Amino acid sequence: MRWTLKPTPDASIVNALAERLNVDAIIATLLVQRGIETFDQAKKFFRPSLDDLHDPFLMKDMDRAVDRIESAIRNEENILVYGDYDVDGTTSVALMSSYLSTLTPQVATYIPDRYQEGYGVSYQGIDYAHDNDISLIIALDCGIKAIEKVAYAKEKGIDFVICDHHRPGEQIPDAIAVLDPKRSDCEYPYKELCGCGVGFKLIQGLASRYDQTIEDLLPYLDLVATAIGADIVPITGENRALAHFGLKVINAHPRTGFKAMLSKANKTTLTITDLVFLVAPRINAAGRMKHGLHAVNLLTETDLQTALQFASEIELYNSDRKEADKKITEEALQQIKDNQEEERYTTVVYQENWHKGVIGIVASRLTETYYRPTLVFTKSGDKLAASARSVRGYDVYEALNACTDYIEQFGGHKYAAGLTLLEENYEAFKKKFESVVASTIDKKLLTPEITVDMPIELTQITPKFYRILKQFAPFGPGNMTPVFMTEGVKDTGYGKCVGADDKHLKCAVQKNKIAVGAIGFGLGAKQNLITGNNSFKAAYSIDENEWNGQVSLQLKLKDIN
Structure with missing residues (x-):
């Protein structure tokens, strides 16, 4: 993972907003990073109104x-x-x-x-x-x-x-x-x-x-x-x-x-x-x-x-979907392993009997695994149909637009699209798509990125701070859950792997005598980084953990280094 720290906004704007809203500089910084610089903009953000809807x-x-x-x-x-x-x-x-x-x-x-x-x-x-x-x-x-x-x-x-x-x-x-x-x-x-x-x-x-x-x-x-x-x-x-x-x-x-x-x-x-x-x-x-x-x-x-x-x-259809998705993802991953003869900028897989209803989900899973613009093809009538997914920062719709000589029909968005083509054009299309992506993608986009809003200290994580953070919701593109970074933290000594195959990491991190519980989904393999009193840096969002009726703040680890 590459960590990218968001630029620090202009201090005078942050301080003016903090004073006007009576909030601390961290909250004001998060708002300015989201394009909110005035009291009125903040009011619209925290108190959405139906009057804000356009004619x-x-x-x-x-x-x-x-x-x-x-x-x-x-x-x-x-x-x-x-x-x-x-x-x-x-x-x-x-x-x-x-x-x-x-x-x-x-x-x-x-x-x-x-x-x-x-x-x-x-x-x-x-x-x-x-x-x-x-x-x-x-x-x-x-x-x-x-x-x-x-x-x-x-x-x-x-x-x-x-x-x-x-x-x-x-x-x-x-x-x-x-x-x-x-x-x-x-x-x-x-x-x-x-x-x-x-x-x-x-x-x-x-x-x-x-x-x-x-x-x-x-x-x-x-x-x-x-x-x-x-x-x-x-x-x-x-x-x-x-x-x-x-x-x-x-x-x-x-x-x-x-x-x-x-x-x-x-x-x-x-x-x-x-x-x-x-x-x-x-x-x-x-x-x-x-x-x-x-x-x-x-x-x-x-x-x-x-x-x-x-x-x-519908619950039954969803169970069937999960089974098909799991099976096809395993087959697609095997196909990629069997054909890994050279370094590629794209992932393109095809099998004629894959279920058309789940190829989009499979494309998303392959993108998570290999972090490349990805296409999953299956047979649909007398043509091949595919779902496309992209990596953050790369426009797969434009890449497909450059391959229209081989495509019958396509449509979609920057990060997700669908297309059909004739089977005889599959190999030529695959070659063209690879060359278009190779020549247009910024190579650093092929490594997953964590965007860190700002560094903070564990002492700044308080119930009041979290109450205001919750009001930033609903989260999503353009207003992602804030991600923070703290350097020089240590495990309290009880960190362990949990879950099937020890896939996840559960621990409590401490610094300056403050300890906060933490969970890192998919970070089990990094347990060695926190053992032996090692100090490390953590990127995380803040979350609530409910256990036996007790609610406490916890860090949801995105990555540790």
């Missing part, structure tokens, strides 16, 4: 989208709410369909089959709409590149409203409205919404026509918060307010589907991390192992007994 009509085409949906409701047209099969897509469909159902009974939902139809808008979905006399499709978390599909729908007399957040291609589809803050001609002030966030802006726009306020839309924010966490979008600006209030809804008045899903989880208060690790994998498992509509059904169900039944089915 939805600042988004390009919003007026056209709202007009078309209003007209469909007025004329009793059939509307199809269409979304992708991942968390962002299924929460978007649940959000839009449940809101529209309060205005019209003529709403149907559609999630493409991951295996039969693949990602995004499909011809099959449009044919389904045509066969069912549907004249308007609202596509969520997909559609920005569906040029031919939208044209095909138009020929069949079906209009499209697209809500997407992926990067557009050269051309925008010829839809009634294309809502995407990443459009170059869209002046919407916040560019980092997830697909469900764009969907929420649309219902906000619609609500204004029906004399509803933002308070009327609060119950939908649990879905938006879940999508924000799962889609790894920055938790800054508008996303921070949406996530903050969404978590409040989940913790105070969870929808029936959430209650059912979490009925066996021993959690009283959910954080954004719980949404990412407890809720999102279960929602995703439906689309990975069976069909995304199972997730939509659970998220929109209002009867608890039915929801509990849906949730237990």
